[in-house]
Amino acid sequence: xxxxxxxxxxxxxxxxxxxxxxxxxxxxxxxxxxxxxxxxxxxxxxxxxxxxxxxxxxxxxxxxxxxxxxxxxxxxxxxxxxxxxxxxxxxxxxxxxxxxxxxxxxxxxxxxxxxxxxxxxxxxxxxxxxxxxxxxxxxxxxxxxxxxxxxxxxxxxxxxxxxxxxxxxxxxxxxxxxxxxxxxxxxxxxxxxxxx
Numbered sequence: 193x194x195x196x197x198x199x200x201x202x203x204x205x206x207x208x209x210x211x212x213x214x215x216x217x218x219x220x221x222x223x224x225x226x227x228x229x230x231x232x233x234x235x236x237x238x239x240x241x242x243x244x245x246x247x248x249x250x251x252x253x254x255x256x257x258x259x260x261x262x263x264x265x266x267x268x269x270x271x272x273x274x275x276x277x278x279x280x281x282x283x284x285x286x287x288x289x290x291x292x293x294x295x296x297x298x299x300x301x302x303x304x305x306x307x308x309x310x311x312x313x314x315x316x317x318x319x320x321x322x323x324x325x326x327x328x329x330x331x332x333x334x335x336x337x338x339x340x341x342x343x344x345x346x347x348x349x350x351x352x353x354x355x356x357x358x359x360x361x362x363x364x365x366x367x368x369x370x371x372x373x374x375x376x377x378x379x380x381x382x383x384x385x386x387x388x
Contacts, residue, residue, distance in 0.1 A: 199347040203258055205336055206272065209329045210250040213279055216326035217243045222290045224298065225316040232297050236322060239293040240282040243326055250275050250333065257340065265344035273337030279330030283323050290317035 193201070217236035224232040236243060250272065257268045286293040291307075291314050298313060299305045373379075 195343075195346045196348050198343055202336060202340055202343070203254055206250065206254040206257070206333070209333050209336065210247045210254065212329045213250070213326050213333075214244060214247040216322040216329070217247065219322040220320050221286060221323045222294050223318045223320065224290075224294045224314055225318075226298070226302070226313050227315045229315075230301065232294070232301055234290075234294045234297045236326065238296050239286040239290075239323065240326070243279055243282050246275050246279050246282070261349070262345050262347070265347060266341050269337045269340030269344060271337070272340060273334045276330045276333030276335075276337060279333065280327050283327030283330060286323050287319060287327065290319055 217240065219236060220233045221236045221239040222234035224234060226232065253268055253272055253275065257265060257272075260268055291311050294314065294317055295305075295307065295310050298310050302313060304310065304313060
């Protein structure tokens with residue numbers, strides 16, 4: 193695979209994975225049934241509130257990765273792996289203790305708080321596929337961060353468009369000298385007069 197294709201694949205995969213994580217955060221994570229048969233729905237924004245911020249940070253990171261130089265690509269790859277680890281941790285906490293992740297919704301519905309009391313009220317807490325999707329996508333982000341670190345030096349540099357802008361700016365001359373020329377009565381915008 194060419195270096196430019198590898199770079200594009202990593203960037204697109206990062207966008208897709210962060211999009212899946214953000215989508216999962218908006219969906220139902222836990223279906224709760226209380227002991228009086230009341231059904232409650234717990235979305236990802238309650239079960240794992242940090243996931244949206246982490247996914248948005250991941251999207252910003254992908255944008256920065258698209259224009260970064262080799263050194264910063266490595267730094268951003270490490271950060272991407274850390275973001276993925278935090279997303280995995282958030283999902284794993286909700287998966288391991290769905291009753292605790294549902295406590296805010298149960299408290300809002302019943303007015304009862306306290307982990308032991310809420311555990312007594314919850315007859316059943318069933319996980320949907322969304323916390324698993326978020327957690328798996330977070331794990332893939334870790335792998336993507338490692339791949340970024342491993343391949344960062346092979347990626348192509350900035351596009352020629354940015355080089356052309358720098359070259360054009362350098363050819364325009366020194367603005368301070370242009371102001372000095374205006375002060376002495378010369379107009380730097382006039383084309384040079386041919387010598388006779």
